[in-house]
Amino acid sequence: MTTSPAMYQEAMAWQHPLVTWAFGAHPADPHALAAAAGLDDRALADHLAHAPVIGEIGLDGTGATTLPQQRALLSRLLTMLHRTPRPTSLHSRRAVTETVDALRHAPPGIILHWWTGGTAATRAVLDVGCYISVNNTQARRTAFLGHLPRDRVLVETDHPYAGSAAPGDVAMTEHALAEAWGISRAQVRHQIWRNFDRLLTETASHSRQSLLIQQVCEIARAA
Known part of the structure; x- marks a missing residue:
């Protein structure tokens, strides 16, 4: 994941077969938000289509930018993602209610990252087709894991408030899910x-992914 259009452009200069870069505009970063909001619709849509x-x-x-400003950009992005769906990691820190409202007509491919919503909010985002990614910290919330449908769960390594995890280090999360x-x-x-x-099928974006991801998905599909 990247946090700003500028970071995405810098990251794209470094390519590796095991790394996929995402185009981001983190809502807690006022400079990133302003940069993305300042792009016209065509430029912003081009970024989404190519990533x-x-x-x-x-x-x-908790961001320095107001929620109305954040909602304005998110609304533009979600509208564009209806036209060119992509796997999309969505941040919702201390904005669960607002996120549920924004996702009433969610495009395909939304992944709730670091999701902290309760049972009703979780059901609401699942009902509109969202996925939920679980990290090592969330893996300790056994009640939370217990009511997540198996077919809507993904894993992630982002948990900055409980120590970092190396990319791909999802062993603890896998173990917790196995027990649950x-x-x-x-x-x-x-x-x-x-x-x-x-x-990836729902977002018609297999061909946009690396060859390795395509191959692993093919194996998982056939097994």
């Missing part, structure tokens, strides 16, 4: 990749 993944975007109740679901870690990993494969 294989979108994130981190969304709403942040009563299956093996290998079965959890297979389920997660099948979920991601389905998300």
